[in-house]
Amino acid sequence: MITTPEKKVINRILDKIKKKEPLRINIPGNGLVNMEKPVPFMVVYRIPPNGKDGFTSRLGKTESSYLYAEDCPECSEVVKSIATYLSDQFKGFLLFEVWLSEKEETIPFTVHVSQKSGLEVAQKLKDELGKINILGSSMRTEINKGKNVVAPPYYKPLINDKDANKSAITLIGLEIAPIYMNVSTGRAYPLFLRDLRSKFSKAIRKGFFEFVRIHTSYNASNFQMLGTTSLEKNVFDIDEELGNCSNLFDFLLLITPINVDDAWLAFQKSNYLKPPIFHYRPMPIDPELVKRKLYNLPIEDISDPTLAFLFRDKRKEVDRMLDMMMEREKPDFLLTSMQLFGPIDEKLLETAKALLVAIDVPEEPPEKKMIKAPEFAKMAEKELEWLKLQDPNISTAVRIRDDIDGILVNRGTLNINKSFQVSEGRAFSLLQHEIGTHVVTYYNGKAQPLKLFYIGVPGYEELQEGLAVFSEYLTDGLTPNRLRTIAARVIAVQQMISGSSFIDTFYVLVDKYQFSNKAAFTITMRVYRGGGLTKDAVYLKGLLNIIEYIKKGKSIEPLLIGKIRQDYIPVVQELIHRQILAKIPIKPRYLDKKYESRIENIRSGGNVFNLIKH
Incomplete structure (x- = not known):
């Protein structure tokens, strides 16, 4: 018999579901029902008599529909009411209960099923859970068939098989062995647990998708669409703090010399025999204090494994940048740079060398019209005004300054050295590199709910520089000399990693690859700045990756959603499916139809050598 208080709770829940409103309602038995939107499944966790554990108690909270409670008769009525209503709406409903096994020596996962309607889903869960691999070991999974077996042994099933069959409700239970903890102490292995939680969430979501696809009328084209669509407050808090820590210092400005022009003149005066002395901006922060803030962030409290992964990854990157701040002009700077930007593999090095052989050394160019900093700044402002038509939040400010080398985009603003100049033929393509890529991804990232997407993922x-260089190719501004420079940066980085001095690398570029003294100095300075920055190798590496990406028939547009990296695309797609990320508001000019033929040239089998203009 349902009591009056129970009826009130059930009516509140069903009213929310009917209105398709998100619900988060406390229920009898110290319980909670959470459903972001009406879906034909629910994860259930009932606190065992000896108390909750640190894994199974948090599993449901990674999903869009869950019930968390102590055992109580009232829970059964609440669950029956929800399951019956949603089964009528979607022609089927899956009730999925998880619990911790009381046996120590057992297989990791046992899928319990008692109905024919659950067999296909149970097999899918077995397959997906069995794919989980941690520390080199696969998670063995078995299926247990029998009557009324889909509840922990210490509690009665919330719905019996007979009632479930009448209402097209499928019951599945998952028993989880305590493989992630030291049973004698009751303490979990934290890194093992973190990895398991992330992989487990994806596996069961694929099982839910199998059920939804076969047994319901619910419309979902991808398993990630069944995931959570809302973000907890602690996600925004940690995103805010990570953003604040990142914004306390400007990494590139702090490791770029402020006396490049004077250093070049002194280098010339020494007849290119005395290594230049570079000066840097004062450090505006104490890196150790920022590190303390970073590691005080409770990322482990985030229940969403995807977002927890993003934040941990970003924290690790900021930590390494702070190390480089402390190691500036010291030997360890180079070692940390290699951790941050990766090493140079043999294929990349060989491609760089091959490009320098394949591209003819340009003869003394005929006099070209050069566009100087003030005129280029006006062109940039016009380009920003054009983008502003798509997003009024775009700032059209452009800064001309004397304390940077060349041009760079910093937090969505284009900065130009007062002595900068560019040939008229390359100016438009350079705008697409700096504004069409770096500024566009900054503001597209700002349109997302997380700061991480405009500050930049690790x-x-x-990807940014590869795409930016590819935009130069699309807009017919990737000159042979530009390609040579990008290839030479890889050579210079490899020289530095191999132990060559500034002078040695400079002369390799001048004597072996026939760069001008000024060009060789600039390339070498960029690589040796700060104590050894390996970042410049990513231009060619990113370009090669973009070419392979396009040859697979993929679109450039998803790459513009923010400052992401290529192997984050599955993560981005998941968050789009979960309606956490928004569509990009801004598209650059190089996505216009008139540039499609160049993309098709690459898609139909092109490679980096096809980009060489003759």
């Missing part, structure tokens, strides 16, 4: 530079 390692975003490779």
